[in-house]
Amino acid sequence: MLSYQHAYHAGNFADVHKHLTLFAVIDHLLRKASPITYIDTHAGRGLYPLAAEETARLQEYQDGVVRLWQARNRLSETPLLGEWLSALGRVQDQDNRLDYYPGSPWWLSDRLRQQDSLKLIELHPVEHGHLMQQSLPSNVQRLHGDGLKELDRRLPVKTPRLCVLIDPSYERKDEYDEVARTAIKAMAKVRHAVLLIWYPLLPSGRHRELLDALRTGGLRKVWRSELIRPASLGQQHGMQGSGMLVINPPWGLEERLVTAMSAITLLLGEAVRYQHDWWVVE
Structure with missing residues (x-):
């Protein structure tokens, strides 16, 4: 299934949560x-003009990045x-006007050093184009291919x-299990890797399958943060929140992100909550 295009949702509250976490890790x-x-397994198109037909249709950025x-x-x-x-x-053409929202390829490449490398993987032919x-x-x-x-x-x-960064659309129910299995296998191959996984909080609660699989998968140090936003406040198909897992998070990451997320939570609506916790397996 290749119907999902992130342009319809660029700059929404989940993007803010995801990309602020990624920015802090970098x-x-x-x-x-x-x-x-x-490695970005589901790269998307990289840069999203807010005036583009797809992005302007739902204007989810109005309740996300625009508020910030x-x-x-x-x-x-x-x-x-x-920062x-x-x-x-x-990224903007003019200092005081928000015309573009950058996706993960931009956030990753913006501070890429000469000694570093970045692989952007995208399966959808339009997005890859x-x-x-x-x-x-x-x-x-x-790279044009299956990110996992x-x-x-x-x-x-x-x-x-x-x-x-693993950031699929979760269009298919199987993706939750596929993400968990891929992450566990990746960490077995490169135990020191820092791995970020984004997931949606939906009424179906399918993200619990992902979390349960990872909890029992032998991962030793995982930090979870969730931005919970009732679907009634937004437009993205009943999405009730955004979740981020950081496996092997750098020291000090939690404090900086909690401070930042606490500062923006009220901007996103009085009903929005931010929560976080650690999974540590001895």
């Missing part, structure tokens, strides 16, 4: 000089948010460090 990884391989952008002067007092909003501003048109550094490789299979095939990597 920030911590860059504190060391050793090379990093980044409008409050950016105040939010910039929080260090992580200030994220400053980066977001570099858009991705191929993006201007990206020479150490970025764009490509990840398994390309591990281990040659660099001493690895960071992976």
